[in-house]
Amino acid sequence: MPSPPIALLWATAYTLRMSQKAMLRKALGEPDEMVRDMTRQWALGMCERMKIDVVAHGMDKIDWDRPCAIMANHQSYLDVLALYAALPHIFGFVAKKQLFSVPFFGGVMRGVRCVPVDRSKRVEAMSAMREAAEHVAAGTTITVFPEGTRSKGDRIQPLKKGPFYLVQLAGVPTVPIGIRGTAALMPRENTGIRPGTIEVHVGDVIPPIPRDDTKARSALMRRVREDLSRLAALPIVD
Secondary structure: OOOHHHHHHHHHHHHHHHHHHHHHHHHOOOOHHHHHHHHHHHHHHHHHHHOEEEEEEOHHHOOOOOOOEEEEOOOOOHHHHHHHHHOOOOOEEEEEHHHHHOOOHHHHHHHOOOEEEOOOOHHHHHHHHHHHHHHHHOOOOEEEOOOOOOOOOOOEOOOOOHHHHHHHHHOOOEEEEEEEOHHHHOOOOOOOOOOEEEEEEEOOOEOOOOOOOHHHHHHHHHHHHHHHHHHHOOOEOO
């Protein structure tokens, strides 16, 4: 296994190479299903090459064929890898807008139905949440990191309101997921990637909440944060 900085360079090159290959096939007329298949190949290939084991718990509690909003804690870029390796389908993410400008990689994100959001512009961010809600209401599960940005790996940060507006607008259940171990393998400083084990803990389904009920939205935020703390085995820190 190469040193962590070299492993990070290799992983970046592998990601861009797989993205380029997927976009070439897309340009030749293949459907988005191919992009999702290649995204799965990328996740499993990265785990094999980086010597990362992803262990999932509680997967059988969820009917993954029904649309929902997945909400997971966020401490590392490896969180996306862990979810794609663990979940039975490739779902889109609500992701920061800058990632969509990366050559080839941005095209893959669109192919798996990711939704860009500019968190620095409130109006645009809310528009992105409405767009994501429309996708989910139409039958597409989407994943959100409600903390909004990566933590230090030692806490569950305060949650943003936007994802919970999404849930209300879409009228779908919420599935909390706690991810353990990614900060140790790839810290937020992005100094390298280390081998090891990542655990993905799936919580109980939370039923849909009324569309215009402010109290229900606040209660859902508290419930999700508590669930993420328990599932990720991290304390709640304001």
